[in-house]
Structure formats: structure tokens, C-alpha cells
Amino acid sequence: MKTANKVYTWLVFIFLYMPIAVLIFYSFNASNSTSAFSGFSLYWYKELFSDSATLTALKNTLILAILSSVIATVIGTLAAAGIYKMKNKYVKSGIMAVTNIPMMNPEIVTGISMMLLFVFVGGLVHSSSTLGFGTLLIAHITFNLPYVILSVLPKFKQMDKHLPEAALDLGCTPAQSFLKVELPNVMSGIVSGFIMAFTLSLDDFVISYFTIGSGFETLPIRIYSMTKKRVTPDMYALSALIFVTILILLILSNMTSDKERTRMSQKAKKRAKIAVSSVFGVIGVVTLIVLIASSGTKTLTLNVYNWGEYISDGSDDSLDVNAAFEEYYAQKYYEETGERVKVRVNYTTYASNEDLYAKLKSGANSYDVIVPSDYMIERFIKEGLIQPINLENVPNYQYIKDDFKHPFYDTGADGNTYSVMYTYGIVGIIYNTEKVDEEDIGGWDLLWNEKYKGQILQFNNPRDAFGTAMYSLGIDVNNATEEEWRMALDELRKQKPIVQSYVMDEVYNKMESGEAWIAAYYAGDCLSMIENNEALDFYYPQDEEGNYITNIFADAMCIPTSCANKELAEEYINFMLSEEPAIANAEYIYYASPNTLVTENAEYQDYLEDDYDVIYGTIPEEDLPELFDKYAFRNLPQDKLELENRLWEELKVDASSFDPSVYIVCAVMVAAVVGFGIFKYVQKRKRRKLYWNNNAKSPATA
Amino acid sequence: MHRLAAAPHIVWSVLFIIAPLMFVIYYTFTDANGKFTFSNIASLAQASYFEIFMRSICFALIATAVCLVIAYPIAYFISKAKPKTQKILMMLVMLPMWTNFLIRTYSWMALLEDTGIINTFLGKIGLGPIHMINTAGAVILGMVYNYLPYMILPIYSVMSKIDVKLIEAAYDLGSNPFQVLTGVIFPLSLSGVISGVTMVFVPSISTFYISQKLGGGNFDLIGDTIERQFQTAYNYNLGAAISFVLMILIMISMGIMNKYSDGETEVVV
Structure with a gap:
């Protein structure tokens, strides 16, 4: 029995620590794979300390956790004192009920409810940047408060009621009695409440996800956006470091508290606790001051919102375009104004x-700055969400090929230019040559081929997913009738049982590791994947006559109406068009560039080798305008947009591939619990009967 | 002076707890133009949404049950260990929660995939690959993994307070170990079980990350549907309606649970 217990305990702990062991193990991997270990290396630890975005996110997370837990501790302690003193039972329980709401409610409901409040209030005061650090701080304080109150309140209840009275009798003012008598008595509750609040805030993802704005990123949010494509092992390295730090801290605190307990008297222990908590407080304040001081110089901030994997980011010895812009503009600003920023x-x-x-x-x-695609740009212009770009501030615009200067989605009809093209490309189908037979490729039907059940990836956005169905059915993607939309939905429904999952940038990991075999995706990304896994190949779907029948798209840089610093945004767009960054981007992301500085650069052509033909040569340049006309997505009329959303929702909630055994297990379980309840109830009644019978009998026998 | 100390908290609660919930109700019963409507709630009556609710409830119930089955013995063993060992073991139970849950779930992906760590290992010892990822089982495993400490913690803290004399008395009065477990220990630890069940059930039924990563988006749960309305479909009204129903669902199940637990304590007395 004893050994059985131990084995069981061990098994549970192995279960709890398995994923953590995996991530610590792969943080020492020489390559960035999470399935193949190619040698021990500290590379990712070095990489971590040069990853400024992750470090900034870490800093942000700490600032937020300290501020929110300190504020919540202050408000919560005062509240506990107040609630403790309340006489009216109903008011008291009413307040406690409200206090408990954030703890009882699912996090997602708390998150969206606060988001709705912020969005609504933001709409009332016409603010375009309601969401940000402030809202995040409010949200964190809100979900921290109940934990502080619930750990402080019991301490007030445990405290001897006569202590504060005695203090008052001995001449203390109420404030003195609170500070000198009550506070030290409840200090342990305050400390544990603070630590709990700090921990919760540090790790919160769900509520932050709904209340975070554009200018601020916390670590969990950054991890989330990373897990959407692939998590670089430097994040593993960071997790490993945090894990080891916490482990050491816990061991230390465990050791000291054991020694303390044996040596110290009750009073000394209390004093030590106060000392520990004040040290905590001082550390917090000092960190804050340092952090605030370090951000003392004037900072110009630019919020860029782009597709994942869509910029040269400094990995694999590429140019870090954003860092280059930061440096370039700081220098330029200094030269123009003499001021350092x-x-x-x-x-x-x-x-x-x-x-x-x-x-x-x-x-x-x-x-x-945002980088939407063609049809979305059309919609943004129509709904007034983006503003005209002042081309005088973007002199490099001259290098954009003439054909791309006024594309169909931004014709310049009102004399304005709303977008500057970033890249264009074609949707292709990427497949694993080791798994997929050569005779099956060529058309869209590969995505519907039953032979590859469970190995197919489909787009996780309505326009592209419905696009694949419509192209394969030969429906006009821009003028489909309601009936045709429904046909496309049926086609996707038919596909759902053989689809492995609906993905966007997750496609990288799944295709490169061989986890999935077939996916429709954007050409540039397909080439990037092939770069990482030789077994992959891709093609543009064709109809029987050999004509390409697939989506061709353009993504362009735009400035939203809510932009806070338009000149800086234009400066950024101009920078992206200049030679070095433009080439770095084009080489990194493998999309076709409309920029002559790129396409005419010999070095770039050499770098791409055969890929140059794949990217630019497959479709002759003079055919492009015609193809754009024929195969690009256009903004849909309002009723079709609503239809599209509705049908997409229908597809997503549909669970054709669902295994009913889960329901059966569940039903059996519920039946067992109900049965147990009835059994207990019957037992109880029997016992009561027995009790009454005995009691009724006993006087008689006596 | 003292009673007023609660004032900042009360103001805060009204502004940031009650007001946001009012907005959930407001969005539930209005359309995109702010006009009063029942259509959001009505649209949830569709078979597919009903299925999503049923599926989420089922997944969450199973995950909760599995957590309970795993956690109960472990909590019992820990509470029986030496005080110092108890402390260390509980520390070890809590420690994984300091690693971000997103990255731990992602790590499970690497373990469970067809070409993942477990299947590579199985392949090496000659066992065929087992398809684990993107199944209902994987989603439930993710829930169990993430919320297991929430079940162990409250059960342990109640068990460690059980008076040993009661157990000894039961043995003295002739109970066998099984009777002691069902007649003494279990009823006394029930309050811990109930709070553990709530602490696992609520996050399980509303999760959206675990099902997306480990289920491949093939099992839409309530959380996924809400998240999609807010982050992709831009349909706040429908999203609010689903949240509203979820909230009511949870209130009802908590009510049932509290009632059930009251009944049980009566049995004990």
C-alpha cells in the first residue's frame, strides 16, 4: 500500500511536470525545432537577452503586476476594515456578494464585460485609444480585489475585538489604533493577499486579452501571439529561467521559515513578517521609480499592426527593420531639431x-500603420476607417511600379491615395512530397481528397476559406448569389470531417514538422516553409485548361483615421520603401514586391535564385492587372458580408466530426452522481426513521 | 471613520463590476444599432449553439470528474505525510502554475502531435503512432492538466484539518477502512471537494485557448464562440448574449452545488 501510494504520487507529479520538462529541455536545443533535438546549446538564452520585444513585455508585465497588486492591496485592506466594522447584516452580505463576482464569474465574461464598458465609454467621449495601460490596470485591480479582501477579512475576524478598544482607552486616536494595533494584527493576511494578487496579475491572460490596447504588450499576450505561429525557444528559455527562480525562492523561504519557527517567539515572528513585507514594498517602489526614470527621455511611439511573419525581424542574421527605423528616425529627428528622442x-x-x-x-x-489586404482596404475606405496619405511625405513612393500605384481597391477617384502597396501574391497549395502522390496535385480537389483525411489544413478566416470552395466550384467569388454562398458552405461542410484543423500562421509549424501534409496558403509563406523543410512543395491551382484559378491579393500600408502621429506613420511607410529595408523584407518574407528598388536589384535576384521565377515569373507582369480584375477579392455589399459571417459561424459551430462517446461517458457520470445522491438520501431517511424508532422505544423500555 | 474605509471599494465595485455586467445585459438585448431585440438570445436556440453548450458542459464535467479522481487520493496522501513533506509536496503542486499556462499548453501540443515527442518515442520502441492531438480526449487532458492544482489545493486544505481522533473513533467503533473513507473522511472533506469542483468546472466550461490548441478548432466550445464574436466576427451583441447565458448557467449550477452540499452536511450531523 505504501509503495502504491508513492508510485501514484510520482505519476501525478510526472504528469504535472512533463510539459515543463519538455520546454526546459528544448530551451537548450541548438535548432528552433520542438520535436528534434539537434545538440546542446545556450544560443536561445543569449538570444533572449537581445530580444527587446520580449524584454519589454516582461518589464510591462512586472510594472502592471506591481502597480495593480499594490493598489488592490490598499483598497482591499481598507475595504476589509470597513466591512468588518459594518453593523447591517444585509449591506454586509450584499457587498460581499458583489465582491465575489469577479471570482465566481468565468474570466472570459469578466474580460468581455469590461471591454464592453471601455468600448462604450470610449465611444461616448470619442476617444480612439480607450484601451491601453489604464484599462488593463483597472481590469487587473478589479480581479485582484476579491482575493485581497478574502484573505484580509478573516484576520480582522480572528483579531481580539478588545484590542482596538483597549488602545482607544489608553488614549490612542482611531487612526493610531488602526495603524499600531489592527494593522499589525492583520498583516499576515495583507501579505498573502498581496502575493496572491501579484501572482494572478503576473499570469493573467484571458482578461488582459480583452482589455489590452495597441501600445502595450504583456508577456502572456506576447506568448499568445507567438503560439499562433511558432514559439521561438527563447520564450522557452525565459520560462525556464522564471521556473528556476521561483523554485529557488520557494526553497529559500521554506528553509528560513523552518529555522525561524524554532528560534523565534511569537512577537519576533510578527516583527519579522512586518520587516519582510516592508522590504517587499520598498523593492516594489524602487523598481517602479527605476522603471519610470528609465523611460524619462521623450519617446515617440509608433503603433504598427501587421500580419504575423510579415517583416524582416532580425532573426537568422536578417536586418531588424523596426530597430533600424528607430535608429534612423532618432538620428533624423536630432539632425532636424537638435533634440534627442x-x-x-x-x-x-x-x-x-x-x-x-x-x-x-x-x-x-x-x-x-496597418497592412490590410485589397478587399479590406476597400471596406476601410468606405467606412472611413483609414485616411488619405500625404505622398509628399513619402518620396519613395516614386519607386512603386506604375501598375500598382492606383490598384482597383484604391483607384484615386477622389484624388486621394489611401494605401501604399507592400507586397502582392497568389494563394497556392503547399503539400508534402513524401506523403502526397504526384497524380493528386494540380487543382483545388486536393483539399477535398478523402485519401488524406486528417492531414489537411484549411484557412481560419471566412473570406479565404469560402474562396477555396468557390474557386473549386467555379463560382465568382465577388458576385456569388446567396444560393452560391450556401453551395460553398456545403462544400466546406463536406470537407470538415477530413480537415485536421483550421489555421492561420500555425500552418508553419504544422507543415514544417510534417504534422500536416496539405494546406492552402499564401505563396510567400509557402516558400518560407519550403526553405525550412525540403520535402515540401507547392503549386498554384489550375483548371482543366491549365488556367490559374486562384486568389491573387495585394497587401498595402495604410494609416487609420485614429492615427496619433500621422507624420511619423508616413515617415515609417517611406522608410519601408527605401532600398535596404525593402530588400531585407522581400528576402525574408518571399512575397512579390511592387518596389522597383527591390525587383531591379541584382543581389536580390541572385539571393532568390529559382524562387525569383516562382515569385515573379509564373505570371507575366503584363497579365497582372487583368488577373487582379478577375481573381482578387472585392469588398462585398453589406448583405453579403452579413451572410458570409453567418455562414462562417454555421460552419464553425458545426461538429460533424464529433465523436458521441464523450456524451455517453458524460451521461453515465451524471447518472452515477445522481444515483449516489439518491442512495445517500434514502440512507438518510432510513437513519432518521431508525433514530425516531429508537427514541420512541427507549422511554418505554425504561 | 472605519466604515467609510470600504467606500473606495464600493465605488470601484459599482464602476467596474456592476456597470460592466449591465453592459453585457444591454448588448444582449440590443442589435447593432442599439435597438431593443430578443433576436440574439433567440438565435442561441439553434441546434448548433445548443450543441456547443452541451459539448462544453460535457467536456467540463468530464474534466472535473477526472480531476477529482486524480486529486482526491493525492490530497489524502499528502495530508497523511510528515508536516515538512506536506509543505514541500504542496509547493510542488503549485509550482507549475508559475509557468505561463499558454506555454504549458503549447508544450502539450509538442508532446501529443502525430510527429510529436510521445509518438516519436513510441515509434522507437516499436509501437505504432497513436493519434492523440485534435481529439476530444486531448482537449479534456488539457483542461485536467491546467486545473488539477485547483482541485488538489482545497481538498488538501480541508483534509489536513480533519481531526485524527474522529478517524480513530470510527476504527474503534468497528469500521473497516472503506467505511472510514466513505463514512468519515469523505463527508468531512466534502466542502473541499465542492470548492475544488467549482474551481475546475468554471474555467473548464469557459476556456477558449485549450480547445483551439489541443482540439485543432474542431470542437468549438462556449469560450471559442464568445472569443470569435469579439475578436473576429465583430458581433458584440451575439457575444454578449452567449456570455449572458453562460453566466446564468454557472449561477444555476453553483446554486445546485450549494444546495447539494448543504444536504450532505446534514447527513454528517
Whole structure:
């Protein structure tokens, strides 16, 4: 029995620590794979300390956790004191009920309820950047408060009621009695409440996810956006470091408290506790001061919101374009004004045009530069969400090829230019040559091929996903009738049982590791994946006559109406078009560039080798305008947009591939619990009967 | 002076707890133009949404049950260990929670994939690959993994306070170990079980990250549906309506649970 217990305990702990062991193990991996270990290396630890975005996120998380837990501790302790003193039972329980709400409610409900409040209030005062550090701080304080109150209140109840009375009798003022008598008595509760609040705030993802704005990123949010594509092992390294730090801290605190207990008297222990908590407080304040002081110089901030994996970011010895811009503009600003400034590019990413739309339309997020696709740009212009760009501030615009200067989505009809093209490309199908037979490729039907059940990835956004179905059915993607939309939905429904999952940038990891075999995705990303896994190949779907029948798209840089610093945004766009960054981007992301500085650069052509033909040669340049006309997505009329959303929702909630055994297990379980309840109830009644019978009998026998 | 100390908290609660919930109700019963409507709630009556609710409840119930089955013995063993060992073991139970849950779940992906760590290992010892990721089981495993400490903690803290004399008395009165467990220890630890069940059930039923990563987006849960309305579909009204129903659902189940636990303590007395 004893050994069985031990084995069981061990098994549970192995279960708890397995994923952590995995991430610590792979943080020492020489390559960035999470399935193949290619040798021990400290590379990712070194990389971590040069990853400024992650370090900034770490700093932000700490600032937020300290501020919110300190404020929550102050408000919460006062509240506990007040609630303790309340006489009216109903008021008291009413307040406690409200206090408990954030603890009882699912986090997602707390998150969206606060988001709705902030968005609504932001709409009332016409603020375009409601969401940000402030809202995040409010949200964190709100969910921290109940934990502080619930750990302090019991300490007040445990305290001897006569102590404060005695203090008052001995001539203390109420304030003195509170500070000198009550506070030390409840200090342990305050400390544990503070630590709990700090921990919760440090790790919170769900509530932050809904209340965070554009200019601020915490560590959990950064990890989230990373897990959408691939987590670089430097994040593993950071997690490993945090894990080891906490482990050491816990061991230390465990050791000291054991020694203390044996040596110290009650009073000394209390004093030690106060000392510990004041040390905590001092550390917190000092960190804050340092952090605030370090951000003392004037900072120009630019919020850039772009697709994932869509910029040269400094990995693999590429140019870190955002850092280069920061440096370039700080220098330029100094030369022009004689003033030193810090330039900071807040670079965050989205996974689809629809995500971008939801963020921008809410009116609570302020971005300075965004990179939507063609059809979305059309919609943004129509709804007044982006503003004309002053081309005088973007002299490099001259290098954009003439064909791309006024594309169909931004014709310049009103004399304005709303967008500057970043890249263009074609949707292709990427597949694993080791798994997929050569005879099956060529058309869209590969995505519906039953032979590859469970190995197919589909787009996780409505426009592209419905696009694949419509192209394969030969429906006009821009003028489909309601009936045709439904046909496309049926086609996707038919596909759902053989689809492994609906993905956006997760496609990288899944295709490169061989986890999935077939996916439709954007050409540039396909080439990037092939770069990392030789077994992959891709093609543009064709119809029987050999004509390409697929989506061709353009992504362009735009400035939202809510932009806070338009000149800086234009400066950034101009910088992105200049030779060095433009080439770095084009080489990194493998998309076709509309920029002549790039396409005519011999070094760039050499770098791409055969890929140059794949990117630019497949479709002759003179055919492009015609193809754009034929195959690009256009903004849909309002009724079709609503239809599209509705049908997408229908597809997503549909669970054709769902295994009913879960329901059966669940039903059996519920039946067992109910049965147990009835059994207990019957037992109880029997016992009561027995009790009454005995009691009724006993006087008689006596 | 003292009673007023609660004032900042009361003001805060009204502004940031009650007001936001009012907005959830407001958005639930209005359309995109702010006009009063029942259509958001009505649209949830569709079979597919009903299925999402059923599926989420089922997943959460199973995850809770599995957590309970794993956690109960472990909590019992820990409470029986030496005080110092108890402290260390509880520390070890809590420690994983200091690593961000997103990254731990992501790490599970690497373990469970068809080409992942477990299957590579199985392949090496000659066992065929087992398909684990993107199944209902993987989603439930993710829930169990993430919320298991929430079940162990309250059960342990109640168990460690059980008076040993009661157990000894039961043995003295002729109970066998099984009777002691069901007749003495279990009823006394029930308050811990109840709070553990709530602490696992509520986050399980509303999760959206675990199902997306470990279920491949094939099992839409309530949380996924809410998240999509806010972050992608831009349909705040429908999102609020789903949240509203979820909130009511949880209130009802908590009510049932409290009632059930009251009944049980009566049995004990």
C-alpha cells in the first residue's frame, strides 16, 4: 500500500511536470525545432537577452503586476476594515456578494464585460485609444480585489475585538489604533493577499486579452501571439529561467521559515513578517521609480499592426527593420531639431483581415500603420476607417511600379491615395512530397481528397476559406448569389470531417514538422516553409485548361483615421520603401514586391535564385492587372458580408466530426452522481426513521 | 471613520463590476444599432449553439470528474505525510502554475502531435503512432492538466484539518477502512471537494485557448464562440448574449452545488 501510494504520487507529479520538462529541455536545443533535438546549446538564452520585444513585455508585465497588486492591496485592506466594522447584516452580505463576482464569474465574461464598458465609454467621449495601460490596470485591480479582501477579512475576524478598544482607552486616536494595533494584527493576511494578487496579475491572460490596447504588450499576450505561429525557444528559455527562480525562492523561504519557527517567539515572528513585507514594498517602489526614470527621455511611439511573419525581424542574421527605423528616425529627428528622442515601434501582429477589422472597428484601439489586404482596404475606405496619405511625405513612393500605384481597391477617384502597396501574391497549395502522390496535385480537389483525411489544413478566416470552395466550384467569388454562398458552405461542410484543423500562421509549424501534409496558403509563406523543410512543395491551382484559378491579393500600408502621429506613420511607410529595408523584407518574407528598388536589384535576384521565377515569373507582369480584375477579392455589399459571417459561424459551430462517446461517458457520470445522491438520501431517511424508532422505544423500555 | 474605509471599494465595485455586467445585459438585448431585440438570445436556440453548450458542459464535467479522481487520493496522501513533506509536496503542486499556462499548453501540443515527442518515442520502441492531438480526449487532458492544482489545493486544505481522533473513533467503533473513507473522511472533506469542483468546472466550461490548441478548432466550445464574436466576427451583441447565458448557467449550477452540499452536511450531523 505504501509503495502504491508513492508510485501514484510520482505519476501525478510526472504528469504535472512533463510539459515543463519538455520546454526546459528544448530551451537548450541548438535548432528552433520542438520535436528534434539537434545538440546542446545556450544560443536561445543569449538570444533572449537581445530580444527587446520580449524584454519589454516582461518589464510591462512586472510594472502592471506591481502597480495593480499594490493598489488592490490598499483598497482591499481598507475595504476589509470597513466591512468588518459594518453593523447591517444585509449591506454586509450584499457587498460581499458583489465582491465575489469577479471570482465566481468565468474570466472570459469578466474580460468581455469590461471591454464592453471601455468600448462604450470610449465611444461616448470619442476617444480612439480607450484601451491601453489604464484599462488593463483597472481590469487587473478589479480581479485582484476579491482575493485581497478574502484573505484580509478573516484576520480582522480572528483579531481580539478588545484590542482596538483597549488602545482607544489608553488614549490612542482611531487612526493610531488602526495603524499600531489592527494593522499589525492583520498583516499576515495583507501579505498573502498581496502575493496572491501579484501572482494572478503576473499570469493573467484571458482578461488582459480583452482589455489590452495597441501600445502595450504583456508577456502572456506576447506568448499568445507567438503560439499562433511558432514559439521561438527563447520564450522557452525565459520560462525556464522564471521556473528556476521561483523554485529557488520557494526553497529559500521554506528553509528560513523552518529555522525561524524554532528560534523565534511569537512577537519576533510578527516583527519579522512586518520587516519582510516592508522590504517587499520598498523593492516594489524602487523598481517602479527605476522603471519610470528609465523611460524619462521623450519617446515617440509608433503603433504598427501587421500580419504575423510579415517583416524582416532580425532573426537568422536578417536586418531588424523596426530597430533600424528607430535608429534612423532618432538620428533624423536630432539632425532636424537638435533634440534627442527615443523612437519606439510597437509592433504587434494579427492573423487575418477579419481580426484587424474587429480591432479597428471597435474604435477603442489606436494604430498608426496597418497592412490590410485589397478587399479590406476597400471596406476601410468606405467606412472611413483609414485616411488619405500625404505622398509628399513619402518620396519613395516614386519607386512603386506604375501598375500598382492606383490598384482597383484604391483607384484615386477622389484624388486621394489611401494605401501604399507592400507586397502582392497568389494563394497556392503547399503539400508534402513524401506523403502526397504526384497524380493528386494540380487543382483545388486536393483539399477535398478523402485519401488524406486528417492531414489537411484549411484557412481560419471566412473570406479565404469560402474562396477555396468557390474557386473549386467555379463560382465568382465577388458576385456569388446567396444560393452560391450556401453551395460553398456545403462544400466546406463536406470537407470538415477530413480537415485536421483550421489555421492561420500555425500552418508553419504544422507543415514544417510534417504534422500536416496539405494546406492552402499564401505563396510567400509557402516558400518560407519550403526553405525550412525540403520535402515540401507547392503549386498554384489550375483548371482543366491549365488556367490559374486562384486568389491573387495585394497587401498595402495604410494609416487609420485614429492615427496619433500621422507624420511619423508616413515617415515609417517611406522608410519601408527605401532600398535596404525593402530588400531585407522581400528576402525574408518571399512575397512579390511592387518596389522597383527591390525587383531591379541584382543581389536580390541572385539571393532568390529559382524562387525569383516562382515569385515573379509564373505570371507575366503584363497579365497582372487583368488577373487582379478577375481573381482578387472585392469588398462585398453589406448583405453579403452579413451572410458570409453567418455562414462562417454555421460552419464553425458545426461538429460533424464529433465523436458521441464523450456524451455517453458524460451521461453515465451524471447518472452515477445522481444515483449516489439518491442512495445517500434514502440512507438518510432510513437513519432518521431508525433514530425516531429508537427514541420512541427507549422511554418505554425504561 | 472605519466604515467609510470600504467606500473606495464600493465605488470601484459599482464602476467596474456592476456597470460592466449591465453592459453585457444591454448588448444582449440590443442589435447593432442599439435597438431593443430578443433576436440574439433567440438565435442561441439553434441546434448548433445548443450543441456547443452541451459539448462544453460535457467536456467540463468530464474534466472535473477526472480531476477529482486524480486529486482526491493525492490530497489524502499528502495530508497523511510528515508536516515538512506536506509543505514541500504542496509547493510542488503549485509550482507549475508559475509557468505561463499558454506555454504549458503549447508544450502539450509538442508532446501529443502525430510527429510529436510521445509518438516519436513510441515509434522507437516499436509501437505504432497513436493519434492523440485534435481529439476530444486531448482537449479534456488539457483542461485536467491546467486545473488539477485547483482541485488538489482545497481538498488538501480541508483534509489536513480533519481531526485524527474522529478517524480513530470510527476504527474503534468497528469500521473497516472503506467505511472510514466513505463514512468519515469523505463527508468531512466534502466542502473541499465542492470548492475544488467549482474551481475546475468554471474555467473548464469557459476556456477558449485549450480547445483551439489541443482540439485543432474542431470542437468549438462556449469560450471559442464568445472569443470569435469579439475578436473576429465583430458581433458584440451575439457575444454578449452567449456570455449572458453562460453566466446564468454557472449561477444555476453553483446554486445546485450549494444546495447539494448543504444536504450532505446534514447527513454528517
